[in-house]
Amino acid sequence: MTILFYIASFFAIIATIKMIIGTNAIHALLYLITSLLSVSVVFFILGAPFVAALEVIIYAGAIMVLFVFVIMMLNLGKEGVKEEHELFNKKVLIGPSIISLALLFEMIYILMHQSMLPVTFNEIPPDAVGKLLFTKYILVIELAAFLLISGIIGAYHLGEKGKVVHHRFLQKENL
Amino acid sequence: MNIPVNQGILLAAILFCIGLVGLLVRRDIIFMLMSVEVMLNAAGLAFIVAGSAWGQADGQVMFIFILAMAAAEVSVGLALIIQMFMKFKSVDTNMASTMNEQKKISNT
DSSP: HHHHHHHHHHHHHHHHHHHHHHHSHHHHHHHHHHHHHHHHHHHHHOOOOOHHHHHHIIIIIIIIHHHHHHHHHOOOOHHHHHHHHHHHOGGGGGHHHHHHHHHHOOOOHHHHHHHHEEEEEOOOHHHHHHHHHHTTTTTHHHHHHHHHHHHHHHHHHHOOOOOOOOOOOGGGGGG | OOHHHHHHHHHHHHHHHHHHHHHHOOBBBHHHHHHHHHHHHHHHHHHHHHHEEEESSHHHHHOOOOOOOHHHHHHHHHHHHHHHHHSSSOOOOGOOOOOHHHHHHOOO
16 A cells, blocks of 8 residues: 555656646646546545545546636637747746755755654544534634635626626716 | 655645746746645645544545635636636736736737
């Protein structure tokens, strides 16, 4: 089981790197979905089967499909790839990468020089998550509901097209 | 299933850094939103690793909240992308760098 963790992590990292250096939006999105599926395998190995299922269903299944629909609506096509080549200057990649890598190496140094015991991950069943979710965290559930409904209202308000008014007294409102 | 906690946290850190680099170097707004998704997912992974190491379900509960937040954020972000594309006919974020300069935008 341990080797599966390393294989899944390796593919998650590779797919994410391919995503950020890609130029075609749909291809990058497919790499992102692969990365999410690999992370879902990692969740499963760590003993969180419920969250692994949620990752596949909601992240890879719902949120990424939203991305696909928006990219289809924008209809970027080959011109989009050409524009992307102009926008994405590979030289820009150097500075932020070096600084992020430095920070990452600090993190690796800290993590590797700390004696953490190898923990045996026991599987946490979904019913434990559900019990905790609706007793201790019930207030946070309400807040998440507020957040989602404001998200719906915001997306509806931002996504609508400008209405055209035909009445002669109200024509100024078209501006 | 003996995986040290260090390595799980390390995977989360690496994914977070890749997402951060993507957010910093890309100018296409779609790629920026996708990089934000990668970073959120890495944060969720850190929660899951910590929760599993302690044997508690709290980490998984936190991941569910991160999931809800990501869904709300993506819906609003994609609506903004559509609005921006209708206005500027481009996904370049530099086009939307001015607030109220109608003349300049219509020329470009």
